[in-house]
Amino acid sequence: MTRAIVFAPKSARRGDVIEIRATIQHPMETGYRWDGKGGLVGRDIVSRLECRYEGELVFAVDLWQAIAANPMVSFFTIATTSGTLELKWTGDHGFAHTETAALTVE
Amino acid sequence: MRFVPFVLVAVSLAAVADTRRSGFDDMSPATQAMQRDDEQNPALLWLKDGEQRFAADCARCHAPASMRGVAVRYPAFDNVLARPVTLAERINLCRTRQMKAAPLAPESAPLLALEMVVANASRGLPIAPPDDARLGPFRERGRELFFRRQGQLDFSCAQCHDQHPGGRLAGSPIPQGHPTGYPIYRLEWQDVGSLQRRLRNCMSGVRALPFDYGAPEFVALELYLMQRAAGMALETPAVRP
Amino acid sequence: MNAARRIVIAGLGTMLLRPAGAAPETLRVAIEKFAAGAAPQTGRVTLEIAPLVDNGNVVPVTIRVASPMTAEDHVRAIALFNEHNPNTEMAIFHLGPRSGRATVSTRVRLATSQQIVALAKMSDGSVWQHRVDVIVTLAACIES
Numbered sequence: 067m068t069r070a071i072v073f074a075p076k077s078a079r080r081g082d083v084i085e086i087r088a089t090i091q092h093p094m095e096t097g098y099r100w101d102g103k104g105g106l107v108g109r110d111i112v113s114r115l116e117c118r119y120e121g122e123l124v125f126a127v128d129l130w131q132a133i134a135a136n137p138m139v140s141f142f143t144i145a146t147t148s149g150t151l152e153l154k155w156t157g158d159h160g161f162a163h164t165e166t167a168a169l170t171v172e
Numbered sequence: 173m174r175f176v177p178f179v180l181v182a183v184s185l186a187a188v189a190d191t192r193r194s195g196f197d198d199m200s201p202a203t204q205a206m207q208r209d210d211e212q213n214p215a216l217l218w219l220k221d222g223e224q225r226f227a228a229d230c231a232r233c234h235a236p237a238s239m240r241g242v243a244v245r246y247p248a249f250d251n252v253l254a255r256p257v258t259l260a261e262r263i264n265l266c267r268t269r270q271m272k273a274a275p276l277a278p279e280s281a282p283l284l285a286l287e288m289v290v291a292n293a294s295r296g297l298p299i300a301p302p303d304d305a306r307l308g309p310f311r312e313r314g315r316e317l318f319f320r321r322q323g324q325l326d327f328s329c330a331q332c333h334d335q336h337p338g339g340r341l342a343g344s345p346i347p348q349g350h351p352t353g354y355p356i357y358r359l360e361w362q363d364v365g366s367l368q369r370r371l372r373n374c375m376s377g378v379r380a381l382p383f384d385y386g387a388p389e390f391v392a393l394e395l396y397l398m399q400r401a402a403g404m405a406l407e408t409p410a411v412r413p
Numbered sequence: 414m415n416a417a418r419r420i421v422i423a424g425l426g427t428m429l430l431r432p433a434g435a436a437p438e439t440l441r442v443a444i445e446k447f448a449a450g451a452a453p454q455t456g457r458v459t460l461e462i463a464p465l466v467d468n469g470n471v472v473p474v475t476i477r478v479a480s481p482m483t484a485e486d487h488v489r490a491i492a493l494f495n496e497h498n499p500n501t502e503m504a505i506f507h508l509g510p511r512s513g514r515a516t517v518s519t520r521v522r523l524a525t526s527q528q529i530v531a532l533a534k535m536s537d538g539s540v541w542q543h544r545v546d547v548i549v550t551l552a553a554c555i556e557s
Contacts, residue, residue: 069217093362096499096522126506127506130504131500131522132498132523133503133504133520134472135363135470136217137520140516140518141512141517142513142515200463200465200466202463206471206473341553359467359468359470359471360468360552376554
């Protein structure tokens with residue numbers, strides 16, 4: 067079972083710049099490691115993280131093999147309205163995982 | 173003979189200053205921040221898993237708050253087996269004896285997650301080896317192993333970690349080697365692991381054949397290392413290079 | 414892009430390279446592709462990374478870009494490239510006026526001692542950079 071943790075404030079004032087930290091459990095296999103049997107362990111990485119705020123894309127990052135395993139990404143966004151933050155990770159072999167966080171904006 | 177009182181005074185004065193350092197103090201500020209800040213500590217992924225497993229399995233008998241103070245006194249003596257057991261072994265003994273469930277594989281993610289949640293409950297508490305005379309012979313065995321030369325490089329643990337802490341081995345700082353935060357997230361593994369996994373790495377480091385997981389030698393070493401670190405604060409889940 | 418402009422940009426690119434141990438071809442190509450015609454200028458970007466890392470497998474990185482992050486003037490993208498890993502690209506962050514602050518963090522792998530480059534592409538097309546040299550040593554006691 068894929069595990070991910072999203073740290074974001076539960077509430078903010080309108081206009082506040084809030085920090086979001088998201089970590090997902092993933093080996094980020096580079097494709098350059100030897101498997102001990104003469105071959106390479108195939109590449110298997112998370113290649114993109116998107117953050118949608120009430121459906122609108124407010125942040126995205128493209129990731130490559132150089133990102134460490136169990137990738138953590140931190141970014142900022144402006145608290146505009148109360149609603150849902152949706153973080154979606156996608157990657158090799160059809161990998162996809164979504165976490166949501168509710169945000170109350172006064 | 174008249175010099176003996178002077179020597180005794182000098183020794184007791186030296187014993188007052190605690191020169192022990194956790195591996196935390198030997199890390200760069202960026203890695204220290206990774207451990208200190210829950211939002212940055214990758215081990216939280218395993219801790220969250222452990223909390224869920226604890227709630228599903230262990231909470232039938234154990235209130236989560238009752239785990240406070242447990243990890244700091246392990247390894248502890250098990251009456252049935254008539255020997256010391258590590259915290260991981262204790263978790264499995266609970267499963268087989270009380271829950272009639274299959275034990276979890278050594279070093280498996282579920283077992284590490286449970287070990288982590290139990291140890292995390294003692295975060296900040298001083299390591300407190302039990303004052304149990306039955307542990308004596310096993311702890312002494314651990315002390316012998318700590319001082320025994322081994323491997324192609326013919327090093328003992330003591331040579332690096334007692335005699336040369338603060339120095340460097342091939343560019344890496346040598347810590348004093350206190351088990352102050354296990355299970356840890358080791359940057360080298362990009363994974364969570366137990367003290368025994370780390371000790372296996374030490375043994376590979378001196379080109380010795382590592383003991384198997386669960387070997388009595390490892391239990392003895394853990395006993396000695398926890399005594400050596402008695403009083404130091406537990407940091408689980410720690411991050412280490 | 415006409416030949417004269419290409420020569421000028423290539424010339425500026427050469428000036429920005431370190432005299433000894435110049436960055437390899439793939440890093441230069443990756444920077445050019447990201448910069449899309451703009452000549453990277455040094456400044457406005459701060460790449461925070463330890464000069465001597467604890468372990469090359471997990472290296473915390475923070476990139477801060479000085480920008481008002483308004484609709485008229487903001488950072489569109491931040492790229493993180495390296496010199497000596499098998500892959501030059503490490504991450505490309507996509508920001509906009511809703512970001513509020515142009516600060517991003519992640520953790521990277523470094524195969525060896527090398528130069529890391531952070532580039533920021535602004536809404537006006539200008540590109541800014543910060544290069545940092547990082548020392549990476551191998552861990553001594555590892556899995557066999």
